Amino acid sequence: MNQFKGKCQSCGMPVSRAEYWGSEASGTRSEKYCFHCYKNGKFTDPHINVDQMVQKIRGKMVEMYIPSFVASYMANGVRKLDRWNKSGRRDAKAPFTSEQYPD
Numbered sequence: 001m002n003q004f005k006g007k008c009q010s011c012g013m014p015v016s017r018a019e020y021w022g023s024e025a026s027g028t029r030s031e032k033y034c035f036h037c038y039k040n041g042k043f044t045d046p047h048i049n050v051d052q053m054v055q056k057i058r059g060k061m062v063e064m065y066i067p068s069f070v071a072s073y074m075a076n077g078v079r080k081l082d083r084w085n086k087s088g089r090r091d092a093k094a095p096f097t098s099e100q101y102p103d
Contacts, residue, residue: 006031007081008022008032008033008034008036008037008038008081009032009033009081009082009083010032010033010034010037010038010043010053010078010081010082010083010084011034011036011037011053011056011057011078011081012057012074012075012077012078012081013034013036013037015034019035020034020035021033021034021035022034022035022036022037022038022039023035023038023039023040023041024040024041025040025041025042026041032082033083037083043083050078050079050084053078053084054075054076054078054079055075057071057074057075057078058071058072058075061074061075
């Protein structure tokens with residue numbers, strides 16, 4: 001994997017620069033996770049579940065003035081990332097509904 005391009009497999013953040021990748025316990029760059037999610041070989045928030053991560057990412061997007069319906073749709077894509085998709089399936093666990101993400 002090219003260290004300079006990709007997306008975090010925990011939160012979905014696009015990673016365009018090497019310094020945005022997290023770090024392994026050995027000090028080398030992670031090839032899967034960003035620095036927000038992964039430092040020194042450990043997740044920064046190890047007890048978060050996928051539903052909490054979806055809400056966290058949605059909230060960050062709304063703070064960045066992304067319309068809430070777009071943020072909800074995009075954040076739901078987190079379910080497909082490697083950290084949350086242990087089965088290897090690429091379909092989302094649950095479809096987006098407006099009741100799940102009220103304004």
